[in-house]
Amino acid sequence: MANPWIPPEQYVKKLPMHASFGCMFFTDTAGRVLQLRSCVKQHAQVWQWPGGNTDTENESPFETAVRECREETGIIFTGQPKLLAVFWQSVGQWPVAKLGLAFDGGQLTADELDRIALDPDEHDEFAVRSVDEWAKVMDTRWWQRLAAVHRAQQAGATAYLEMRSDGYW
Structure with a gap:
């Protein structure tokens, strides 16, 4: 027997809930x-x-x-969306899964980096570093994510990453 049709407003109440996020991935002119x-x-x-x-x-x-x-850095991005990565996180402190998309923000010049104005309620410092330099100051799982997105950017591809139950991508 076929499933009876359910109105969309009832059907969506049966679907799993998740949060979504979006972020911009920038490099400087040296690729950092x-x-x-x-x-x-x-x-x-x-x-x-x-x-x-x-x-x-x-x-x-x-x-x-x-x-x-714009809120966090003062950078007003006017380019077109270029997807670099899709993230699925079903573990961690959140009570629901998170679906995230990282977009390529392109390259920032030294002038543009100098104009960054951080929101002091959210961030206290910014830095540009090579992928290898970031490995020295980041937790392994988040560095793995950074490295995968950087590889995708360099290859002109899109990465798909799932955070596993052990906390790694």
């Missing part, structure tokens, strides 16, 4: 990766890309990445 150091209590000292959680029902992950980038 830009990251921001969080000063938010739960994430203090964690290095991350400009981005954050989608705030409203109709905000796309790209719109989220652009908005968060």
Whole structure:
């Protein structure tokens, strides 16, 4: 027997819930990766890309990445969306899974880096470092994610990463 049709507003109540986020991945003209150091209590000292959680029902992950980038760095991204990576995280401190998209923000010049204005409520420092230099200051699992996205950017490809139950990609 076929399943009876269910109105969409009832059907969606049966679907698993997840949060989504968008972020921008920038390099400088030497190919070094830009990251921001969080000063938010739960994430203090964690290095991350400009981005954050989608705030409203109709905000796309790209719109989220652009908005968060502007709020966190003052960078107004006007380019087209170029997807570098898709992340699926079903483990961790969140009560629901998270689906994230990383977009290629392109290369920033020294002038553009000098104009970065961090939101002091979210980040206390930014840095550009090579992938190898980032390995020395980041937790292994987050460095693995950075390295995979950097490889995708260099190859002109898109990475798909799932955080496993052991916390690694």
